[in-house]
Amino acid sequence: MFPQPWIFLIATIFATSVFMSSLVESFPEADKVKSLPEQSPLVLWLNGESYLCVIFSSFNCLVASAGPDCTSVGVGAFTEHGPFVTNQGEAIEKNQYSWNKEANILYLESPAGVGFSYSLNLPFYKTLNNEVTARDSLVFLQRWFAKFPEYKNRDFYIMGESYGGHYSKVNFNIKGITIGNPLLDFDTDMNAVDEYYWSHGIITDYAYKIMTSLCNSSRVLREYFSGQISKDCVLLQLKKSQKFDECNLKYSEMYLNRKDVQKALHARLDYDPLNREIPTINVVGFFVKSVYTGDQDSVIPCMGTRRLVDRLAKTLGLKTTVPYSSWFVDKQVGGWTQVYGNHLTYATVRGASHGTPVTQGHMAPCLKLVPLP
Numbered sequence: 595m596f597p598q599p600w601i602f603l604i605a606t607i608f609a610t611s612v613f614m615s616s617l618v619e620s621f622p623e624a625d626k627v628k629s630l631p632e633q634s635p636l637v638l639w640l641n642g643e644s645y646l647c648v649i650f651s652s653f654n655c656l657v658a659s660a661g662p663d664c665t666s667v668g669v670g671a672f673t674e675h676g677p678f679v680t681n682q683g684e685a686i687e688k689n690q691y692s693w694n695k696e697a698n699i700l701y702l703e704s705p706a707g708v709g710f711s712y713s714l715n716l717p718f719y720k721t722l723n724n725e726v727t728a729r730d731s732l733v734f735l736q737r738w739f740a741k742f743p744e745y746k747n748r749d750f751y752i753m754g755e756s757y758g759g760h761y762s763k764v765n766f767n768i769k770g771i772t773i774g775n776p777l778l779d780f781d782t783d784m785n786a787v788d789e790y791y792w793s794h795g796i797i798t799d800y801a802y803k804i805m806t807s808l809c810n811s812s813r814v815l816r817e818y819f820s821g822q823i824s825k826d827c828v829l830l831q832l833k834k835s836q837k838f839d840e841c842n843l844k845y846s847e848m849y850l851n852r853k854d855v856q857k858a859l860h861a862r863l864d865y866d867p868l869n870r871e872i873p874t875i876n877v878v879g880f881f882v883k884s885v886y887t888g889d890q891d892s893v894i895p896c897m898g899t900r901r902l903v904d905r906l907a908k909t910l911g912l913k914t915t916v917p918y919s920s921w922f923v924d925k926q927v928g929g930w931t932q933v934y935g936n937h938l939t940y941a942t943v944r945g946a947s948h949g950t951p952v953t954q955g956h957m958a959p960c961l962k963l964v965p966l967p
Contacts, residue, residue: 674951683848691955784812786898888946
């Protein structure tokens with residue numbers, strides 16, 4: 595039995611087969627993973643979990659309302675880069691841009707309460723914080739590697755909306771972290787939204803001046819979530835808005851709420867998209883290897899991300915080894931990249947919005963765990 599308060603963090607591992615519900619019904623143990631393909635490296639994917647997640651805490655959390663959903667299964671596996679994506683919620687089909695062509699991917703639902711994960715101890719949900727989530731996720735990884743010891747010495751990467759917090763204390767062969775469209779610093783990232791709107795001709799010079807001097811995006815979001823809108827922000831008639839195409843997310847929700855699918859996944863509760871939260875972070879460490887962002891991301895614009903990556907490089911004492919330059923996919927410009935100290939890579943993905951794997955899945959080369967170009 596798992597010790598309290600760590601209970602039932604669910605990880606879904608998609609290997610090379612899809613198990614049908616009829617097989618599960620006839621042979622309940624038949625679909626349990628006994629071994630994994632001989633493929634390297636191993637990647638742990640996290641989709642903006644509540645609070646700070648895993649030992650490497652989550653990325654888009656706390657007070658904003660941007661960033662990917664917190665469920666790694668519903669969004670990461672079935673919408674972004676898993677081996678299968680949902681076909682309008684009715685069935686699944688192969689994802690031609692799946693990242694499992696590059697590595698084994700482990701999708702972790704954390705903390706308990708995210709996606710299909712849950713706790714039998716209801717008071718546990720009131721005690722969730724960064725430390726608890728980090729500890730529980732570390733316990734999960736320790737037990738997972740105990741179950742699959744052959745992967746303990748493989749190159750191990752953390753990907754998603756995450757950062758490195760306690761890596762030096764774990765006995766895994768961690769090589770680095772990759773984070774995408776990240777919320778690194780609330781004020782810098784959110785106020786870059788104002789700059790993005792102005793630079794793309796969405797708002798006038800006058801509106802931009804008013805927003806930056808009177809009520810910028812970080813301020814209006816804080817006031818919105820606190821329920822106390824100031825006179826300045828009311829006068830600007832600003833309001834929280836997330837009008838974007840959620841079709842893919844809705845299809846994943848429809849598929850994951852099918853009873854036969856839940857049976858095959860051993861899920862014990864309905865999938866609820868309202869379990870998502872948006873994490874935030876103010877510390878990243880030397881294990882961060884690459885940061886990518888869509889150049890059309892208006893939720894967390896690339897301008898703010900680039901400033902923060904540059905700040906991180908200076909903090910780590912890394913000098914530019916590859917100047918800001920273009921990278922290519924099929925002889926076409928895929929985006930822009932800059933490499934610091936042959937250690938930290940920043941890359942933009944041309945034409946990608948928030949949720950790069952969904953909007954520009956074929957741009958996978960920029961997301962590989964090697965410096966560009």
